[in-house]
Amino acid sequence: MITKDSIENLKSHLDVVDVISQFIELKKTGANFKACCPFHGEDTPSFVVSPAKQIYHCFGCGVGGDSIKFVMEFDKLSYPESLEKLAGMYNVPLEHDNNFKKQDTSLITKVNQHYQKLLSHNKEASEYLVSRGISNASIEKFEIGYASESNDTIGFLKTNFLNLADAKEFGIIDSGENGLYSRFIKRITFPIYTITGNIVGFGGRTITGHNAKYINSPQTKLFNKSRLLYGYHLAKDSIYKQKSVIVTEGYLDVVMLHQAGFTNSVATLGTALTAEHLPLLKRGEPKIILAYDGDKAGLNAAYKASVLLSHSDFLGGVVIFKDGYDPADMIVHEKIDELNEMLLSPTPFIPYVIDFIIRKYNIEDPQQKQQALKESNDYLTTLAPILQEEYASLISRKLNLNSNLVQVKHFNTQKATNVNLSSLDIAELNIIRTLYEDNTLLDMLKENIAKDMFQTHNLELDMLLHQENIEQLVWLSLHDQLKTYSKDELERQLVLLSIPYYNKQLQQITHDRDTDFRKKTQIIRGLKEKLKELKSGKLVNIEN
């Protein structure tokens, strides 16, 4: 963990205009700076940077925050990663808590270099790669190597005085009955990197027909198979630029896809796609193309991944390679146009799942048809209401059933949280802006404001009152159509919102048949007193 003090120290060295200028060109307009927003396509600048407030905000797409947030968004980094980056850019040292020991990856880097050297001297391994159609440029780009006999790796570690305990920790070697042995023996090696470019493990493919075709480094502190994606560090620029990522099942698929120009390709590390992969896949908000084999395992994996992705609102779909062809084979056989065509028109996740479920059954048989309906209904009800409506008809069509047999669960549709710039309720937003900018006013008036006094922007008010996600309110301070009220004006506006609020309560209690008479008269008296106060221009406390 990076210490709080050193984060504060770093922040004191940062100027938002200077930081953002390192990434995009800013033009001064009045007290602020403007640019075309780097996060959404636009021709007229709506991206504003305020040196006085040390924040940025885009009026087009709603992004905003401080210097650190900008680097996180622009470079798709996590919070600590962007701190590290800024610390490097401005040459400010960061301190880490004692319990955090930054892992030294130099050992595994040296082993990787050794494997790469071995590949160039090994005829069998090189021939295997040539036979799979892999170019020398790809071998270099992906740092593909070759792990020889066990003794060779152990010998390399020893002659270079590398720490054997660390090598064990990294999963390069292990100890057995006969002493130390290398985990990768006579295998093509594919180094696996984290998003920040640290090598943390290897994947290895046998060239001797070993019955484990592929093995991976064991799970270590650094190497989490269900979180990493092979090739991500090389693909990330393309992923963010193209807003699309191709997820495959194999290392060779990734290498070959990159070689054929699909540089936004990655692979899971011999595991299924899991929820742990989702944060990485969310970066840059790309649509996701699952490019899986057409065998039973591939179809199943695509089904499970599609359920997962459809529940997490990812866009994209599934491409299945038939006739035992994987993407790598298609490239070797120069079917690149056909491949491109397939990748451009995937089956969206939800129809894929529905189709997969229904195909399991023989729907000519009424009982199986009933099962198919039940299973697809179960899946349907896990989706958002609008999607349920949309896909209910697909299920009824596929099963050739009357559409009212397909259930759709109805939920209370929640009010959209996006601020629609055309329907801004200026008075409400001005109040929120004023209180957002002045904490003392907020403290003073907290007792006088109830969430439901606001018709349109009670969500923003709630964030302010509970001090939650408050950084999302920065745009209020930068919006041209809004203003900050004086204290008197603020109170006047709050009185104006309070009167209908208490009037409504009064109406409700008057028509309430459940409350007993004495209690009711008491409440009505209290509300009438409040309204009297308000009409004389004074704010009242919401609690009593």
Ligand SMILES: [Zn+2]
């Ligand atoms: Zn924008």
